[in-house]
Amino acid sequence: MTKTGNFIIRTIVLLAVLYTPAELFAFKDQSEPSDTVKIPEAALFLSEYVSIPSISGNENEAAYFFAKKCEEAGLHVHFISDDPGSVNFAASLYPLSSGKPNIIFQNHIDVVPAGDTSFWRFPPFEGRIAEGRVWGRGALDNKGLAVVQFFAIKSILDMAKETELPYNVTLLSVSGEETSSSTGAMIVAKNFKEVFNPAVVIGEGGSGMENLSIAPKVKQIFGISIAEKEHLWLKLTWRTENAGHTSIAEENNSTLLFVNGLSKLLNTPMPIIITPESELMMKSLGREVGGIVGKVMNNPDGKIFQKFVKKYAVENPELGDLFTNKITLSGVSSNNQSMNQNSSEVNAYLDCRLLPGVTADEMISYICSLINDPEMTVSVISLGKGGGKGTMPEFFFDKISDAIKYEFQGASVIPMLFPASADNVYFRQEGVPVYGLNPFIVDYEQINAIHNYNEFIDIEDLVRGISVYSFLLKDLLTTSEED
Numbered sequence: 428m429t430k431t432g433n434f435i436i437r438t439i440v441l442l443a444v445l446y447t448p449a450e451l452f453a454f455k456d457q458s459e460p461s462d463t464v465k466i467p468e469a470a471l472f473l474s475e476y477v478s479i480p481s482i483s484g485n486e487n488e489a490a491y492f493f494a495k496k497c498e499e500a501g502l503h504v505h506f507i508s509d510d511p512g513s514v515n516f517a518a519s520l521y522p523l524s525s526g527k528p529n530i531i532f533q534n535h536i537d538v539v540p541a542g543d544t545s546f547w548r549f550p551p552f553e554g555r556i557a558e559g560r561v562w563g564r565g566a567l568d569n570k571g572l573a574v575v576q577f578f579a580i581k582s583i584l585d586m587a588k589e590t591e592l593p594y595n596v597t598l599l600s601v602s603g604e605e606t607s608s609s610t611g612a613m614i615v616a617k618n619f620k621e622v623f624n625p626a627v628v629i630g631e632g633g634s635g636m637e638n639l640s641i642a643p644k645v646k647q648i649f650g651i652s653i654a655e656k657e658h659l660w661l662k663l664t665w666r667t668e669n670a671g672h673t674s675i676a677e678e679n680n681s682t683l684l685f686v687n688g689l690s691k692l693l694n695t696p697m698p699i700i701i702t703p704e705s706e707l708m709m710k711s712l713g714r715e716v717g718g719i720v721g722k723v724m725n726n727p728d729g730k731i732f733q734k735f736v737k738k739y740a741v742e743n744p745e746l747g748d749l750f751t752n753k754i755t756l757s758g759v760s761s762n763n764q765s766m767n768q769n770s771s772e773v774n775a776y777l778d779c780r781l782l783p784g785v786t787a788d789e790m791i792s793y794i795c796s797l798i799n800d801p802e803m804t805v806s807v808i809s810l811g812k813g814g815g816k817g818t819m820p821e822f823f824f825d826k827i828s829d830a831i832k833y834e835f836q837g838a839s840v841i842p843m844l845f846p847a848s849a850d851n852v853y854f855r856q857e858g859v860p861v862y863g864l865n866p867f868i869v870d871y872e873q874i875n876a877i878h879n880y881n882e883f884i885d886i887e888d889l890v891r892g893i894s895v896y897s898f899l900l901k902d903l904l905t906t907s908e909e910d
């Protein structure tokens with residue numbers, strides 16, 4: 428059969444089997460019962476999942492709930508570990524023992540604490556459905572994505588029963604992403620790579636964005652993350668003998684040195700660093716944007732590009748983060764015991780996010796040379812295991828891109844560097860192509876609610892996300908890399 432014929436038939440088959448439940452878009456709040464309007468099953472499922480608190484270290488109950496649902500749906504469930512606080516399970520189309528190359532959807536079960544619950548509009552662990560959204564801790568990060576992945580896999584179950592498919596598809600739910608990953612993704616990728624035989628891993632990361640000022644003519648841009656930043660948590664300490672009575676001005680007391688040093692550090696713009704990953708991102712964006720701006724983006728070695736990025740980084744800090752290491756002061760402490768006595772020791776806690784390829788030593792020597800104070804010492808509290816090179820877009824990237832463009836007609840898709848850390852680094856370190864994508868549009872209100880109060884996901888996001896990943900799976904399972 429010719430390629431064209433093959434393509435047409437495949438497209439018709441795809442369109443016929445695709446899961447496009449139009450009625451799912453017509454939904455109402457739980458508080459407004461109606462016999463004609465139905466809340467999508469995925470939203471009800473997410474609501475239930477959110478209502479089981481799973482703060483890092485306490486994932487087991489939520490994991491058992493999810494695993495049971497997978498089993499009931501007909502997936503093969505395999506617990507990699509189920510120790511308290513380190514529960515990790517896989518739910519696959521075929522048993523892992525089949526050895527088929529595996530498309531892995533990775534998500535994390537754990538969530539961060541809810542914080543001050545009086546700031547929440549709805550109780551954080553209720554899973555309230557209201558205003559076309561599911562509310563609660565984990566609704567977006569990361570239970571919403573897990574539900575999208577699960578329903579996409581469910582949509583191909585019948586296909587797997589009828590035909591022997593070329594890939595296995597696995598939902599991989601892990602613990603401890605919000606802490607150190609040492610109870611989850613890190614051990615799974617390191618010790619069970621052979622068991623999983625991953626062809627590709629798709630986890631959390633980029634998403635769709637609308638109305639980006641950098642690309643005014645492009646309606647929707649989806650960033651698929653190909654690399655993440657690595658965290659480096661530091662404690663800077665100023666310790667001096669100058670801790671006498673505060674009524675006597677002592678020039679070099681610890682608090683003053685601390686204020687001067689930190690103000691120098693935090694008020695100096697971070698140098699722009701163009702990594703291979705951000706270069707690729709800008710070139711791809713340049714192609715989408717077109718015109719003169721597009722040409723500038725396409726030439727990252729040029730002087731104009733550097734100027735452009737510098738200007739842009741100042742105006743758009745979220746974008747600037749993609750070209751710089753980032754330093755955030757997350758807290759301070761001192762040994763102060765009395766208002767009229769200078770503290771001998773003052774500490775600053777820094778959350779640094781490193782671009783791929785930047786080492787902890789490089790970051791520490793940057794900080795030391797900038798502050799340039801012999802009274803200051805630096806200690807490392809925690810260093811991520813990330814770093815390393817990103818996944819350069821290949822076959823699976825193109826397929827994910829096709830799936831996005833099927834659901835979001837006219838959208839642009841680019842590879843991106845994700846400005847936070849994620850579990851994606853661990854399988855990538857094992858040589859597996861790994862991408863990060865929340866397959867729906869995420870706006871600033873939603874981004875700001877992550878790890879914050881009033882976290883939510885739009886029900887429409889769930890439905891469209893399922894559509895993207897259902898298309899992706901059907902496409903991958905009816906095609907092969909050789910085509």
Ligand SMILES: [Zn+2]
Binds near residue numbers: 535568569604631
């Ligand atoms: Zn997350």
